[in-house]
Amino acid sequence: MTTINRRVVLVERPVGQALPHHFRVEDVELEPLGDGDVRVAVEFISVDAGTRTMLRGEGFHMQVGLGETILASGVGRVIESKADGFSVGDAVRGGLCAQTIATMPGNMLERVDDSLGPLSLHLGALGGSTGVTAWIGIRDVAKPGPGDDFVVSAAAGAVGSIAGQIAKLDGARVIGIAGGPDKCAHLVDTLGFDEAIDYKNDDVNARLRELCPDGVNVFYDNVGGPILDAVLDNIAMRSRVVICGAVSQYDDMDNVTGPSMYLRLAERQSTMEGFAYFHFPESIEPAKAELARWISDGTIVMPEDILDGIDRYPEALQFMFDGRNVGKLLVKAS
Amino acid sequence: MTTINRRVVLVERPVGQALPHHFRVEDVELEPLGDGDVRVAVEFISVDAGTRTMLRGEGFHMQVGLGETILASGVGRVIESKADGFSVGDAVRGGLCAQTIATMPGNMLERVDDSLGPLSLHLGALGGSTGVTAWIGIRDVAKPGPGDDFVVSAAAGAVGSIAGQIAKLDGARVIGIAGGPDKCAHLVDTLGFDEAIDYKNDDVNARLRELCPDGVNVFYDNVGGPILDAVLDNIAMRSRVVICGAVSQYDDMDNVTGPSMYLRLAERQSTMEGFAYFHFPESIEPAKAELARWISDGTIVMPEDILDGIDRYPEALQFMFDGRNVGKLLVKAS
Structure with a gap:
């Protein structure tokens, strides 16, 4: 040994x-x-x-x-x-x-x-800070459903991949934001998202206006920074912005750039809500059980x-x- | 004529x-x-x-x-x-x-x-953008109640004055943030608030820690900027931040400074919600009727x-x- x-x-x-x-x-x-x-x-x-x-x-x-x-x-x-x-x-x-x-x-x-x-x-898929976070963020907080235009950032990442797939299962139209054409193709071809926005090559704000002319109903944010602002600028009335993370800000947490578009919340009667999976202890086991079933029967994939x-x-x-x-x-x- | x-x-x-x-x-x-x-x-x-x-x-x-x-x-x-x-x-x-x-x-x-x-x-008191906004912000959005530490900014202003008084009627402990000792005395002596913080002379963050050691449960924000950040830094778990206005930002709406402390929402499972009174048309008449009664019987004052x-x-x-x-x-x- x-x-x-x-x-x-x-x-x-x-x-x-x-x-x-x-x-x-x-x-x-x-x-x-x-x-x-x-x-x-x-x-x-x-x-x-x-x-x-x-x-x-x-x-x-x-x-x-x-x-x-x-x-x-x-x-x-x-x-x-x-x-x-x-x-x-x-x-x-x-x-x-x-x-x-x-x-x-x-x-x-x-x-x-x-x-x-x-x-x-x-x-x-079954990890607390990954699949379980995605499940809880979707089912306990964001709650997207039929008729909703749902957007997720860092969509090719671990949490974003699963959050988008669950939102799709729950009936929403799912748009992922990721960096580069390969990731964007992956979102649509492998994960089954409806649309993808390439933040490295697209004008995110313009693409959101084009893809969601009536506004974004639910946004699941993992990145913060300019992408959060671009989506806030495109939220629908009575929309929900869920703050799961802010990877764009973690390098300098003493100087976080807050969302300058936050006043869209007041103009459009919308909410921004933050969470971590351990705030919902009662959901952890049901989340794991459902994720395990979905993974084993291929309902969702977790590259x-x-x-x-x-x-x-x-x-x-x-x-x-x-x-x-x-x-x-x-x-x-x- | x-x-x-x-x-x-x-x-x-x-x-x-x-x-x-x-x-x-x-x-x-x-x-x-x-x-x-x-x-x-x-x-x-x-x-x-x-x-x-x-x-x-x-x-x-x-x-x-x-x-x-x-x-x-x-x-x-x-x-x-x-x-x-x-x-x-x-x-x-x-x-x-x-x-x-x-x-x-x-x-x-x-x-x-x-x-x-x-x-x-x-x-x-009976104006749409003043008393009615305060009433709707409290009753339809912020919903403070007994056991809540409630904070309001621009507390000596028209909306803040009434919002704080309604929160007090609804059972919350009410803390107002205003500029200068005269306004702060006014909040406590004339409006009946429990505490006042003078943002021109106090360290707002330190005073909030002192006055609300268990955190702020409900914040009614009219100003944005550093005061919004100071309160976000002191929110309790499962708190509610209500965005009514952002007077600190109106001089330069092309360069709004967003709340850099917004990640406290995720750490503390809290929400930030925006509104304008006209988003709640069904509440306008009840608000006016109740405000008129309160003003006429002296329950609330509107300097x-x-x-x-x-x-x-x-x-x-x-x-x-x-x-x-x-x-x-x-x-x-x-």
Whole structure:
């Protein structure tokens, strides 16, 4: 059995974009396992936009200390256990961090059902910050339905992909905003969206006016910034803008650019509502169950973009902020 | 009978603050009254922050042309009528504009009940953009109640004064934000608010933390800008931010500063909702009836700040944007 853990630690707090030189990959000897602890061979690490906000050293989110391993959700299998309820071979999910071997108290892990498909599903379609966030954002907050023009930003990303597919299942006309012709083709051809807007090449405001002449009824926003403003400028009367994230702003949370078009809310009697999936604890299990069914019967698809090897985690973060991933971005640790 | 109308016209589109030199006061001969028209001796003209947005020459609101009389609501009495349903002496309200004698089609005027008190009430407590806006904003949108910490900005202004008093009647703890110690004393001593924050001398964020350690449950915003951000930074979980206006932004609507703290909505599962009173047409009559009762029995008070003489209308606009008025700002035309 391996005695070495390879991990990615923070060596410098990024100002602006998080770049590879802010991180170091290092090997450390494993210590003997303590009572109540579990050792996990990490299989997949989730690469999430929200991680950027944990590198600041202050703020509302959990923070990563200098020299500490980057916080990240992961899935893997138990290789050693001194905790009740965990046996070697169990599939688990938790805050495994960006490393190959995680050692942590059993009560910080949850067992997952590996009969549903590859373990990576538990970070993507069935993950709290991904599929479950999309489900809750659609069913508990945005509530699009027949007759609604529904727009989602970062539509080729993990949350956007699923949010758009659920909105479509629920009867809305779905328009995705993503960067580049490949992603836009993916939205329509693979995910079944009705329309796609390429924010890197199109005038988003003009395209929205063209595609939604009566206004956008529901907007599911993952990005903030100019795209949020363009959609606000095109909302219909009594529309709903749902704030799920703001990836455009995470590089500099001390200087967030607010939506200058927010007064359209008053002109058009509309709401902007924010949420996180853990605000709706009662919905998490129903969301997982329905997502698992949809994934297994092919009702929805969850493309994954996997970078191979823990050493590539810093590159993966950059990949995400450059908007290069299509679907759920993962690092295969081992 | 007078044959001269004195009016305030726009001679230059303001960039930034609207100042007296952007306007001209001029006397014009009255023309013979046309069929269907009514001539009104204007008594009071409402001075409204929203007027600034009508001086741009483009945009969503009605616009004032160069050389044209400034659009404004007013009350007065009919002095000549060639319209069915209007007789000399009738009290009327409408878009009388900033002038002493208004001549307009009868179907653009509404008769008002002058038994309720001075005609100026129909621009203040009973006015669409003032008392009715406050009532609808509280009862149909913000809905504060017992246990809520309710905050209102521009609290000494016309809408804020009434919104705060209704929130108090509905059981909330009411905190007003206004500029200067005199206004703050007025909020507590005259309007019966629980607390006041002086944004000109206090650190608004620090005072909100102190006064609302568990967070602000409901915010009724009339100003936007840094005050909106300070309150967003202090919202409670599942709070409601109601956007009624944004007087801080009206001088430069091409470059509105959006709320940089809007991501607090997502962190705290909160909503930002905008409205205008005319989005709730079914509430206008109930609002007027209840406000009239409250005013007549003293349940709520509506202080007025009156500048005497049509020549002072440009000064009155400046007065408003400098935040110098306490209560409803009016110009007495004649």
